[in-house]
Ligand SMILES: NC(=O)C1=CN([C@@H]2O[C@H](COP(=O)(O)OP(=O)(O)OC[C@H]3O[C@@H](n4cnc5c(N)ncnc54)[C@H](OP(=O)(O)O)[C@@H]3O)[C@@H](O)[C@H]2O)C=CC1
């Protein structure tokens with residue numbers, strides 16, 4: 001069911017790139033009222049330009065001379081220090097600020113903008129098709145109504161989960177924010193392994209894409225846990241077991257992913273420091 005976005009008011013999206021663009025598409029598809037969304041981006045990409053030309057949102061290359069009920073920050077973390085002070089005039093008492101920037105803390109955002117109700121959110125790019133998941137942290141001072149507004153907006157991209165501490169957002173980033181890239185890499189590696197083993201490369205890629213997508217869809221729709229779904233594929237002493245003996249070895253996939261997630265979380269923490 002689509003969230004009710006009719007009461008969101010005026011919404012400013014700052015940065016219409018991969019993530020901001022995916023979220024904008026989700027809001028428009030979920031029925032954000034005509035004229036509610038304004039994009040601030042000096043160089044919007046083709047997808048956003050098409051939406052502007054279709055009259056589905058307004059756009060400016062500079063900070064608009066209006067105030068907004070919600071401001072969603074989707075610029076690179078390295079841009080935040082430069083962008084935040086210029087946004088002070090678009091805020092009014094009660095404005096809600098949502099940031100999806102990896103690493104940038106609510107304290108940094110509060111300092112750059114002056115006082116505001118700030119929610120840090122970590123979506124992921126399947127938001128583009130309404131199949132993302134977003135982890136959120138509400139800074140102290142964000143009231144119940146603002147939380148509900150944030151949840152309504154973010155749930156246009158898929159489920160929304162709240163964490164109790166800001167440090168957990170860096171972990172959400174490492175698992176689900178960056179996670180789609182790990183899954184795409186799995187598809188790439190599976191296709192490459194199939195091609196190396198002798199399959200036509202295009203055929204191997206078709207097999208890999210459908211396998212990853214089908215397994216993902218089955219996992220979402222099934223009541224069974226991923227471990228049980230894995231067992232359902234694994235005939236005793238069969239082919240899957242032969243592959244899993246490699247993937248589940250001491251130096252297999254689990255320790256590799258542990259290291260990858262730890263490395264992403266460390267990078268998120270680094271991004272919270274100035275000039276990284
Ligand atoms: N991509 C992802 O999977 C995810 C990204 N994020 C976060 O989302 C944020 C954006 O990432 P992503 O969308 O990938 O990055 P992109 O580079 O694709 O998008 C950023 C956009 O902001 C624009 N921009 C640059 N300067 C300004 C400015 N002063 N004012 C307004 N807009 C500006 C950029 O224009 P130009 O390209 O011309 O510089 C670009 O269109 C990051 O903070 C990232 O951590 C969070 C979750 C997932």
Ligand SMILES: O=C(O)[C@@H]1CCC=N1
Pocket residue numbers: 102173177178
């Ligand atoms: O790579 C990044 O830093 C961003 C945050 C999560 C996904 N992309």
